[in-house]
Amino acid sequence: MVKLAVVRTDSDLEHTLLSGASHINISRVSHSFDNSRDGRLDVLQDVSLDIAPGEFVALLGPSGCGKSTLLRLVAGLETATQGTITQDGHPVTAPDPSRIVVFQDPTLFPWRTVWDNVALGLQAQGILKAEKSRVDAALQKVGLQDFAKSWPHQLSGGMAQRVALARALVNNPKLLILDEPLGKLDSLTRIEMQSELVSLWRKNGFSVLLVTHDVEEALILAQRVVIFSQRPAKIISEIVVDRPYPRHRDDPTLTGFRHEVLNQLGLGKNW
Amino acid sequence: MSLGNSPSFVREHTTPEHRPRLAAAGSAATLAVPLNDGGTAQSGAHRRASLHWAGFNAVIAWGVLAAVTLIWPNKPAGFEDWAYTQELGILGGAIAAVWAVLALAASAGTSRLRWLNRATGVFRLAAPWLIVFPLLITAWEILTAKLGILEPPFFAPPSGLIDVYANDTARLADSALNSLILLLKGVAWGATVGFAIGVSIGWSRAINYWVHPLLRFLGPLPPTALLPITFFFFPSSHSASVFLIALATGFPVAILSWSGVAAVNKAYYDVARTMGASSAFLIFRVAIPAALPQVFVGLFMGLGSSFVVLIVAEMLGVKSGLGWYLTWAQGYASYTNMYGALILMTLIFSGLISLLFAVRDRVLVWQKGTVKW
Numbered sequence: 001m002v003k004l005a006v007v008r009t010d011s012d013l014e015h016t017l018l019s020g021a022s023h024i025n026i027s028r029v030s031h032s033f034d035n036s037r038d039g040r041l042d043v044l045q046d047v048s049l050d051i052a053p054g055e056f057v058a059l060l061g062p063s064g065c066g067k068s069t070l071l072r073l074v075a076g077l078e079t080a081t082q083g084t085i086t087q088d089g090h091p092v093t094a095p096d097p098s099r100i101v102v103f104q105d106p107t108l109f110p111w112r113t114v115w116d117n118v119a120l121g122l123q124a125q126g127i128l129k130a131e132k133s134r135v136d137a138a139l140q141k142v143g144l145q146d147f148a149k150s151w152p153h154q155l156s157g158g159m160a161q162r163v164a165l166a167r168a169l170v171n172n173p174k175l176l177i178l179d180e181p182l183g184k185l186d187s188l189t190r191i192e193m194q195s196e197l198v199s200l201w202r203k204n205g206f207s208v209l210l211v212t213h214d215v216e217e218a219l220i221l222a223q224r225v226v227i228f229s230q231r232p233a234k235i236i237s238e239i240v241v242d243r244p245y246p247r248h249r250d251d252p253t254l255t256g257f258r259h260e261v262l263n264q265l266g267l268g269k270n271w
Numbered sequence: 272m273s274l275g276n277s278p279s280f281v282r283e284h285t286t287p288e289h290r291p292r293l294a295a296a297g298s299a300a301t302l303a304v305p306l307n308d309g310g311t312a313q314s315g316a317h318r319r320a321s322l323h324w325a326g327f328n329a330v331i332a333w334g335v336l337a338a339v340t341l342i343w344p345n346k347p348a349g350f351e352d353w354a355y356t357q358e359l360g361i362l363g364g365a366i367a368a369v370w371a372v373l374a375l376a377a378s379a380g381t382s383r384l385r386w387l388n389r390a391t392g393v394f395r396l397a398a399p400w401l402i403v404f405p406l407l408i409t410a411w412e413i414l415t416a417k418l419g420i421l422e423p424p425f426f427a428p429p430s431g432l433i434d435v436y437a438n439d440t441a442r443l444a445d446s447a448l449n450s451l452i453l454l455l456k457g458v459a460w461g462a463t464v465g466f467a468i469g470v471s472i473g474w475s476r477a478i479n480y481w482v483h484p485l486l487r488f489l490g491p492l493p494p495t496a497l498l499p500i501t502f503f504f505f506p507s508s509h510s511a512s513v514f515l516i517a518l519a520t521g522f523p524v525a526i527l528s529w530s531g532v533a534a535v536n537k538a539y540y541d542v543a544r545t546m547g548a549s550s551a552f553l554i555f556r557v558a559i560p561a562a563l564p565q566v567f568v569g570l571f572m573g574l575g576s577s578f579v580v581l582i583v584a585e586m587l588g589v590k591s592g593l594g595w596y597l598t599w600a601q602g603y604a605s606y607t608n609m610y611g612a613l614i615l616m617t618l619i620f621s622g623l624i625s626l627l628f629a630v631r632d633r634v635l636v637w638q639k640g641t642v643k644w
Contacts, residue, residue, distance in 0.1 A: 101545050
């Protein structure tokens with residue numbers, strides 16, 4: 001299932017500058033792990049997906065199905081057993097700061113202050129001295145400029161995840177890869193962070209690939225929700241969420257979508 | 272709920288959630304206030320004037336030491352009288368006088384003098400020890416010099432120690448210096464090489480394959496067992512001892528650096544790699560800082576075993592140092608000198624451990640509040 005036409009459903013989308021966004025093409029990707037005990041473990045099966053520049057796509061599926069593996073492949077942390085992944089036409093072979101992952105755990109470096117954590121990418125690329133102001137700007141974006149000198153252990157879960165977000169944003173990514181970034185937050189912080197994510201995306205204009213197993217979260221955030229099967233994961237179907245932002249949880253269209261998605265996942269009766 | 276995304280909106284929502292955490296972090300400082308005075312003076316929590324009983328008891332205890340030493344005559348021990356008995360008594364009296372001043376200051380409440388507040392703060396904390404310590408010294412003086420129950424030459428009164436430090440200063444200082452030089456050379460080599468080996472076997476599978484079995488096989492061998500061989504192979508007993516001390520320090524440092532690097536959360540590498548980190552960055556900016564807490568555990572263990580090797584090496588082969596001084600004193604049956612050297616050794620070794628703790632606290636400042644040991 002390759003979608004080439006961009007579904008630009010969002011009429012009030014602020015960003016028009018899409019030069020900062022990547023076009024990602026995942027073409028017939030299969031992946032398996034060599035497991036010495038059970039032989040090969042197939043995780044992904046013939047997955048094809050196209051993410052238009054600036055598009056927000058959510059991947060939804062049962063936990064352990066292999067969505068996160070797909071993210072690692074897109075990030076370049078691993079190479080697919082079969083198939084190709086391209087970024088703006090170039091094959092993805094290694095990690096690159098234009099595609100940044102935010103993981104479920106903030107994975108802040110505990111030996112670095114908040115500021116130094118956010119500066120990580122610029123330092124790794126050797127441009128920190130020249131680009132210091134980008135660190136302050138990234139902290140400003142997530143509202144943590146006052147905590148630049150704090151240590152990670154002094155932060156709450158929500159704040160730590162915000163720092164992780166700032167650490168990603170400082171690299172000016174063209175694709176933001178989110179691996180259940182809000183999965184471990186309490187529900188109130190989660191709602192707050194969801195709206196922050198939407199506004200950051202709309203301001204910065206990068207493409208977003210989000211893995212989640214929260215149906216509501218996927219519908220609130222994404223323009224397109226792609227539903228995966230059990231392992232080995234293949235795409236079952238996708239839903240274009242044709243609703244303007246900001247979205248509201250009680251929107252009847254979203255509620256309808258939600259029912260449909262749960263049906264697809266075989267949970268319709270439990271709703 | 273609006274989707275406003277101005278920084279002020281965000282900040283409004285983040286501040287309250289953060290506040291309790293910062294308060295918790297700040298509470299360590301609050302707890303420290305009674306020790307350091309200045310904060311109390313400003314916050315208005317003045318100490319009221321009230322007699323500081325523990326302080327005056329310390330004065331009495333030191334007074335007892337002075338009185339017993341000066342008034343009670345020494346038991347004749349078959350040679351001329353113990354030297355420095357009077358000096359010990361005067362010293363005890365002088366210390367009692369200093370404590371009297373501090374006890375009065377502590378009783379008077381918070382003073383306007385910062386240094387005096389700091390001094391009374393430390394005095395309050397130390398008061399119980401300042402009572403027990405002079406009483407132990409007094410008991411020691413009574414058992415040795417006054418009653419002669421513990422007899423020379425195996426036992427000496429505290430005044431005998433003063434004798435040693437006053438009359439054998441040069442030899443003791445020289446020994447202490449030589450021990451320190453030897454120890455620091457060995458520890459520096461051992462820590463550096465052990466750290467490098469540990470990090471490389473933690474990082475590289477190939478190095479791990481070849482070096483790990485050697486380390487596992489040779490590591491548990493006590494370096495002191497190698498003493499005779501190394502004294503034979505090395506050009507001097509000094510270089511042989513440096514090698515053995517380095518061996519004793521290096522083994523635990525290598526093992527713990529290795530386990531520290533091997534235990535680094537793999538997600539840290541993923542994060543750094545997606546941001547464009549090179550291998551050098553992954554080693555020096557991710558693996559090593561993450562492993563440092565473990566490395567310090569190794570350093571503490573290594574320093575501890577280096578003391579053992581130092582003293583044994585000096586007793587057996589090296590012709591200077593505190594270990595040598597011990598055997599030398601034994602040869603002359605001057606046990607008082609031996610006690611003097613032992614006390615000096617204790618001070619130096621515990622000083623080095625404290626120094627390492629201070630370095631650790633400085634380097635691992637980010638651990639403050641997460642780890643306590």
